[in-house]
Amino acid sequence: VANETGAAGEIVTAALCVIGDEILSGRTKDKNIGYIADHLTTIGIQLKEVRVVPDEEPEIVAAVNALRARYTYVFTTGGIGPTHDDITADAIAKAFGVGIDVDERALTPMKAYFERRGVELTPARLRMARIPFGAELVENSVSIAPGFMLGNVVVMAGIPSIMQVMLDAATKYLKTGRKMLSAALDLHRPEGEIADMFEDLQKRYPDVPMGSYPFIRDGKPGTQLVLRSIDAARLADAEKELKVLLAARGWL
Amino acid sequence: VANETGAAGEIVTAALCVIGDEILSGRTKDKNIGYIADHLTTIGIQLKEVRVVPDEEPEIVAAVNALRARYTYVFTTGGIGPTHDDITADAIAKAFGVGIDVDERALTPMKAYFERRGVELTPARLRMARIPFGAELVENSVSIAPGFMLGNVVVMAGIPSIMQVMLDAATKYLKTGRKMLSAALDLHRPEGEIADMFEDLQKRYPDVPMGSYPFIRDGKPGTQLVLRSIDAARLADAEKELKVLLAARGWL
Numbered sequence: 288v289a290n291e292t293g294a295a296g297e298i299v300t301a302a303l304c305v306i307g308d309e310i311l312s313g314r315t316k317d318k319n320i321g322y323i324a325d326h327l328t329t330i331g332i333q334l335k336e337v338r339v340v341p342d343e344e345p346e347i348v349a350a351v352n353a354l355r356a357r358y359t360y361v362f363t364t365g366g367i368g369p370t371h372d373d374i375t376a377d378a379i380a381k382a383f384g385v386g387i388d389v390d391e392r393a394l395t396p397m398k399a400y401f402e403r404r405g406v407e408l409t410p411a412r413l414r415m416a417r418i419p420f421g422a423e424l425v426e427n428s429v430s431i432a433p434g435f436m437l438g439n440v441v442v443m444a445g446i447p448s449i450m451q452v453m454l455d456a457a458t459k460y461l462k463t464g465r466k467m468l469s470a471a472l473d474l475h476r477p478e479g480e481i482a483d484m485f486e487d488l489q490k491r492y493p494d495v496p497m498g499s500y501p502f503i504r505d506g507k508p509g510t511q512l513v514l515r516s517i518d519a520a521r522l523a524d525a526e527k528e529l530k531v532l533l534a535a536r537g538w539l
Numbered sequence: 540v541a542n543e544t545g546a547a548g549e550i551v552t553a554a555l556c557v558i559g560d561e562i563l564s565g566r567t568k569d570k571n572i573g574y575i576a577d578h579l580t581t582i583g584i585q586l587k588e589v590r591v592v593p594d595e596e597p598e599i600v601a602a603v604n605a606l607r608a609r610y611t612y613v614f615t616t617g618g619i620g621p622t623h624d625d626i627t628a629d630a631i632a633k634a635f636g637v638g639i640d641v642d643e644r645a646l647t648p649m650k651a652y653f654e655r656r657g658v659e660l661t662p663a664r665l666r667m668a669r670i671p672f673g674a675e676l677v678e679n680s681v682s683i684a685p686g687f688m689l690g691n692v693v694v695m696a697g698i699p700s701i702m703q704v705m706l707d708a709a710t711k712y713l714k715t716g717r718k719m720l721s722a723a724l725d726l727h728r729p730e731g732e733i734a735d736m737f738e739d740l741q742k743r744y745p746d747v748p749m750g751s752y753p754f755i756r757d758g759k760p761g762t763q764l765v766l767r768s769i770d771a772a773r774l775a776d777a778e779k780e781l782k783v784l785l786a787a788r789g790w791l
Contacts, residue, residue: 309752311586312719313576314765317569320591324565334563336598337591339572342750346588369731370751371738411734430760446753467564479621482663486623498594499622500561501698508682513566 298517299464301327302336302354306347306365306375307445310339318447319364326454331463332360342366347378355382355440360461362454365445367434369411376435379442380419390418393433400431426456436460465517470526476538477501477508484532485512492525494518550769551716553579554588554606558599558617558627559697562591570699571616578706583715584612594618599630607634607692612713614706617697619686621663628687631694632671642670645685652683678708688712717769722778728790729753729760736784737764744777746770 303323309315320337327334335358340346347366354361366375380387394416401408415432418424425434425441427449434443434453441460443453474481478501489497492514500511512529516522533539555575561567572589579586587610592598599618606613618627632639645668653660667684670676677686677693679701686695686705693712695705726733730753741749744766752763764781768774785791 305589308748308750308767309765310572311576311589312721312767313573313578313580313586314721314723315752316573320562320572321565321568324563326565328565334565335593337557337563337589339589341587368751368753369734371734371741372748372750406729406731409731409735411738412731414734415731446755448755469564469566471566477658479658479661479664479667482622482666483661486663489623496560496624498560498624499620500567501620503698503700513561515560515564 297464299332299360299462300335300358301332301360301362302338302358303334304347304350304354304361304363305337305339305445306342306363307339308342308372310365311341319445319450322447322451323362323364323454326458328467330458330461331466332461333464333467342372342374344374344378344381347375348382351379351382351440355438359439359464361440362457363440363442364450367415367432367442367444369409369414373414375442376417376419379437379440382440383419383421383437385420385437387417387419389413389416390422390424392424393418397431423460425453425460428452428456467515467517468519468522469513469515470522471514472512472526472529472533473509474512474533474538475507475509478510481510481512481538484536488525488529488532491528492521495521495525497525549716551584551612551714552587552610553584553612553614554590554610555586556599556602556606556613556615557589557591557697558594558615559591560594560624562617563593571697571702574699574703575614575616575706578710580719582710582713583718584713585716585719594624594626596626596630596633599627600634603631603634603692607690611691611716613692614709615692615694616702619667619684619694619696621661621666621684625666627694628669628671631689631692634692635671635673635689637672637689639669639671641665641668642674642676644676645670649683675712677705677712680704680708719767719769720771720774721765721767722774723763723765724778724781724785725761725763726785726790727759727761730762733762733764733790736788740777740781740784743780744773747773747777749777 422435422437441457443450495516498513674687674689681701693709695702747768750765
């Protein structure tokens with residue numbers, strides 16, 4: 288399956304739903320949001336919203352249904368392992384109003400993999416082959432038990448190394464839009480000094496969203512200015528004008 | 540102001556709304572979610588949901604209004620600096636339907652601070668003293684421009700070092716509930732082996748939520764088992780029983 292590229296100018300959007308009490312309690316620090324954000328930006332899909340929800344079926348169903356109605360794609364991470372608190376697959380089936388059962392396409396490679404490693408196929412492990420009816424499998428080259436894609440929802444594992452191979456595997460199913468391009472400049476000036484000039488520039492380029500992100504480095508305030516556009520020419524024009532303004536003030 | 544402790548057995552909940560295009564684009568990696576999750580867990584407030592939303596007023600207003608109706612507290616990070624893309628304070632005022640203007644309580648210490656450092660009070664910097672009507676200030680001991688608390692919504696900066704002092708400053712305004720206690724055990728067994736036993740234990744302790752979190756360490760699968768309860772005695776009973784079960788299998 289090759290990527291279908293969105294029509295010229297089409298904007299493809301996505302949301303991410305992180306499923307896991309362990310993130311909300313602070314016990315586990317999320318490592319997936321930033322990775323997925325980078326990946327989607329690179330392939331031309333705009334991540335517009337992230338939600339972290341607990342391991343509770345009504346919460347997962349409500350979040351996934353709200354997000355899938357609103358964005359081109361929804362990605363989920365977490366809750367597809369073998370234990371009783373892994374309820375994502377059932378919650379997704381419920382969200383779509385479809386059935387769910389052990390899927391031979393998932394089970395056959397899992398059986399072979401476990402047999403090769405002398406691992407018993409317990410009822411718990413069998414749970415990992417439960418796939419909602421109508422879903423495509425998303426390959427897991429690390430530990431075989433697959434993710435899946437149902438409608439516009441891509442369901443992935445929470446362990447970063449497994450999530451990452453699933454995200455790669457899922458990418459071939461996704462249509463991608465025009466890439467959001469960006470230009471960034473780090474200035475060793477506090478945000479408050481730059482703000483008025485920067486706002487004026489934004490007003491002249493309403494189609495090039497501009498953001499400023501303050502940082503503290505070696506105890507001194509600095510600001511990263513970021514310009515974003517799907518139009519390379521407009522982005523280049525705005526960046527050039529910004530540099531002229533900064534040079535005139537001796538800030539470059 | 541001293542902490543008001545919630546009534547015995549009261550559950551105090553919170554949501555976090557992270558405001559920032561830079562997190563969604565992947566350019567900046569969030570460092571606040573995990574920190575805030577840890578802090579709230581420690582003081583007895585249960586973080587139940589996180590949302591990351593873009594720098595767009597309707598998105599911020601919708602998220603904050605949905606969350607503040609549902610949880611005891613809402614915390615926001617990001618978007619309270621001096622530049623045109625810092626729209627959080629205005630969005631919060633809009634969400635509550637109240638006015639907003641430069642607040643003398645915020646401006647006076649900022650003026651003194653800037654004067655001491657020979658920094659000009661530009662119109663952009665003046666923006667940081669805009670506080671919605673009726674809000675309490677949340678002190679910022681790092682860079683003076685304050686956060687604020689309006690109703691049950693605590694508005695903080697996005698820079699981690701500033702967010703952290705604001706979170707400390709805000710904590711004194713918060714009522715806290717019973718602490719969620721937890722016990723964790725790391726096992727060098729894959730999740731699939733533990734699952735059936737663990738589910739049986741969960742059924743015997745429905746009031747002690749149990750989660751299992753697989754990890755890969757030195758290339759080998761392991762599982763962290765976590766038991767949680769606000770009742771120390773029930774938690775201890777469940778943990779003791781778990782250890783007996785694990786020991787019987789030679790897994791401890």
